[in-house]
Amino acid sequence: MARTPLTSEDVKQMARDLGADLVGIASADVMNAFPPDPLWPQTPEAITPLCRSVIVIALNIPVAVLRTKLSIVVQVMDQLVLRRLDRVAHKLARELEKKGWPSFITMGQETDLRLKNGSYGRLSTRHAGIEAGLGTLGLDVNILTPEYGPRVYLTCILTELELEPDHPMTEQVCIGESCSRCLHSCPTDAVLHFGLDKRACAQAAQEFGYSVSTNFLGDYFQVDNEGKKDRLKDRNIFGLWQGLLRVAGSFGDCPRCMAVCPVGNDYHAFLAGPQKQIPEKTDEKVAKGKSYKAVRAEGGDAPGLNDWNVRWVGPEGYQGMVARQLQEFKKLQRERETADKEE
Numbered sequence: 001m002a003r004t005p006l007t008s009e010d011v012k013q014m015a016r017d018l019g020a021d022l023v024g025i026a027s028a029d030v031m032n033a034f035p036p037d038p039l040w041p042q043t044p045e046a047i048t049p050l051c052r053s054v055i056v057i058a059l060n061i062p063v064a065v066l067r068t069k070l071s072i073v074v075q076v077m078d079q080l081v082l083r084r085l086d087r088v089a090h091k092l093a094r095e096l097e098k099k100g101w102p103s104f105i106t107m108g109q110e111t112d113l114r115l116k117n118g119s120y121g122r123l124s125t126r127h128a129g130i131e132a133g134l135g136t137l138g139l140d141v142n143i144l145t146p147e148y149g150p151r152v153y154l155t156c157i158l159t160e161l162e163l164e165p166d167h168p169m170t171e172q173v174c175i176g177e178s179c180s181r182c183l184h185s186c187p188t189d190a191v192l193h194f195g196l197d198k199r200a201c202a203q204a205a206q207e208f209g210y211s212v213s214t215n216f217l218g219d220y221f222q223v224d225n226e227g228k229k230d231r232l233k234d235r236n237i238f239g240l241w242q243g244l245l246r247v248a249g250s251f252g253d254c255p256r257c258m259a260v261c262p263v264g265n266d267y268h269a270f271l272a273g274p275q276k277q278i279p280e281k282t283d284e285k286v287a288k289g290k291s292y293k294a295v296r297a298e299g300g301d302a303p304g305l306n307d308w309n310v311r312w313v314g315p316e317g318y319q320g321m322v323a324r325q326l327q328e329f330k331k332l333q334r335e336r337e338t339a340d341k342e343e
């Protein structure tokens with residue numbers, strides 16, 4: 001089959017035309033050389049040695065649901081965005097194949113049980129996104145994009161087409177320890193110092209997820225018949241049923257760190273008001289954020305900022321990107337208001 005030559009810009013335009021909000025390209029060789037954790041390599045070559053480039057696309061999560069107090073509407077939106085993301089990525093992969101370049105998508109939200117103890121996929125889409133120049137890691141290990149902060153979902157297309165890669169940002173997008181709003185808002189205190197306690201996060205973000213399912217079933221098979229009848233009235237059984245049926249409750253239940261993060265114009269425009277106050281903020285959490293700040297200032301031990309991880313946090317540290325963005329945003333707002341008055 002004839003192969004149509006394609007540049008990186010051609011491929012990015014195809015992705016945008018299909019509906020991607022953000023798109024970047026990472027070199028498979030670079031991702032193979034820099035797995036997020038070298039002990040548990042999540043690399044393209046572990047999936048296929050034929051992959052030359054990883055195209056990372058992102059869709060923005062619309063802000064309306066993050067202005068509400070109901071997590072169920074966030075979960076529904078999550079599922080809609082994720083399904084649309086799969087469709088956009090699948091179409092892009094098909095288009096590339098039609099032009100002679102074998103390409104396929106990975107399952108963005110999968111867990112490979114052979115990797116560590118927690119939800120880790122064959123590729124880390126957030127690390128892939130950073131290699132593709134789309135953002136840097138936040139204090140809570142979400143990928144923060146300058147455009148939408150953490151309010152994005154990403155997926156990867158593995159292709160045999162060799163493309164000019166983008167480069168990771170060196171400036172840290174996350175404001176860092178002096179912000180700590182994600183830490184303050186986290187209901188299970190899962191945010192570490194550019195690290196995440198995944199088990200603690202899962203208690204809120206996957207209320208009826210895998211661990212709850214297996215614990216429930218393990219318990220069910222051990223109790224006597226009376227106990228079994230009781231268990232069938234348990235709230236967990238409803239949660240598991242609803243999770244299987246609609247995925248609600250089993251993934252993406254907790255919106256808090258996404259909703260309060262002040263990176264991105266979508267935050268300035270629609271979230272700054274409703275999310276200004278953080279009801280979950282406690283003196284202990286504030287003290288923790290301050291201790292992280294002190295550790296960083298003194299060059300102390302922070303595993304999330306070690307020599308390997310700092311690549312994805314942004315080796316230059318925070319240089320004021322969010323403040324610059326806010327000034328620009330306010331200037332644009334003023335110009336619009338003036339133009340409206342003049343009309």
Ligand code: SF4
Nearest residue numbers: 186201204254256257
């Ligand atoms: S998703 Fe919720 S529980 Fe998990 S880190 Fe963010 S705020 Fe904490």
Ligand code: SF4
Nearest residue numbers: 138174175179182261
């Ligand atoms: S809330 Fe603040 S500290 Fe947390 S990820 Fe966003 S910018 Fe960074």
